[in-house]
Amino acid sequence: MTLLSVNVNKVAVLRNSRGGAEPDVVRAATACLAAGAHGITVHPRPDQRHIRPDDVRALSRLTRANGVELNVEGNPFAPPRGDYPGFLALCDEVRPAQATLVPDGDGQITSDHGFDFSRDTDRLQPLVAALKAMGCRVSLFVDAGCEGLENAVRIGADRIEVYTGPFAEAAAHGEASEALALCVQTAREAQALGLGVNAGHDLSQDNLGLFLSTVPDVLEVSIGHALIGEALYAGLESTIGRYLDILAVPPTEGRG
Template sequence: MTVLSVNVNKIAVLRNSRGAHDPDVVTAARACLDAGAHGITVHPRPDARHIRTDDVFALAELTRSYGVEFNLEGNPFAPPRDGYPGFHALCAEARPAQATLVPDGDGQLTSDHGFDFVRERDALREQVSTLKALGCRVSLFADAGADLSAAAASGADRIELYTGPYAEAYASGSADTQLALFAETARAAAAHGMGVNAGHDLSQANLGRFLRDVPNVLEVSIGHALIGEALYAGLEATVKAYLAILDGR
């Protein structure tokens, strides 16, 4: 079964745009969990453009109280700075069920590529080992077609397929080639003993096709599209619509 982790970063973007407390990230996350979501994802960035350190700790407490997964994303190589203690420090305090490592820089609007596993294998191995010692399952952001033998050599438990290229191809009506590449990568991950997650630009429109064609997807992390769709239909109805796609594919 594929599970749904809702990324609530965009709730924090709305809150921060006014510099106050509303909309409340924890209240939104609770609404998603009450609607049946299987977990919550956030990706705090060093510039605190959306999720802040205090949000991470509050969401860790919320997900523990619900007995569901908390997935914390971030770049483990980004140095600490004022207001951001560093990814490892956040994980050490929050103890997320899953730590998803993403190679994004400060200037990126959003995550847009996976790791070069061959070049970064040794550096990632050290990061993965430290996080697994904290009790985290570790997932690595990966492009379709990446070298999965090098990814597996890092010791990570899973990859998260960066699905932006698929979503773009789907929107243009030419998804077949991308789907074949993603399916091949998912099978390669399984052959190397790694689980498969997926996320980025997945939506109600394109999720079903992706899951029908790409095998062994354990988890999807969806935020931008889900929160946008919820502006019209509400969080409860939107989360349930995604769960129906997961159940009916």
């Protein structure tokens, strides 16, 4: 079964918009795990617009206490800034189960593209090696249809995370077939190379079933924005329950 890792960044966005400690990120993550989520994802950025280093530390303690995985996403090339120690330094401190490397910058509202292996491979190699030495599973954020996945294997990555934003946008317009075909192509190519496949970005209850019934053997989905938005209406427990129901349907029976 595909695992659900809940991204709690949006809880931190709401907290930071007002100041103070509410809503509490750890309390929200605790509720997600109590409802059956398989792990927690965070994406701290140097500008600390949402998740902060202290949140990562607290969530590391929570996930370890509950025996579930913490997935820390971030740009490994971003230097330290203020209280943000840098991605590798933060991972070295909390030792997440998975480190997902994403080529994002301050000017991006959200992650919107994967690595260019023709440009980034040599720079990524020592960073991947450092994270592996920390005991982290390493996943690289990639565009569906990207070239050069063999380089991910060469530098020691364990998985890729397929960027599903274009699929979600196409699905919202009822035109998902081409975007899905690229996701399938990338997943199969990665798996043939020995890489595991994760997926994330703009996945929701409306499109997750279609995605998983078409793209083979997805190990994990990371979902935050849509899930937290849906939970405003239905509550975290009910919303996560609905996602788990989608994930539990065998591919041969169809989803969605």
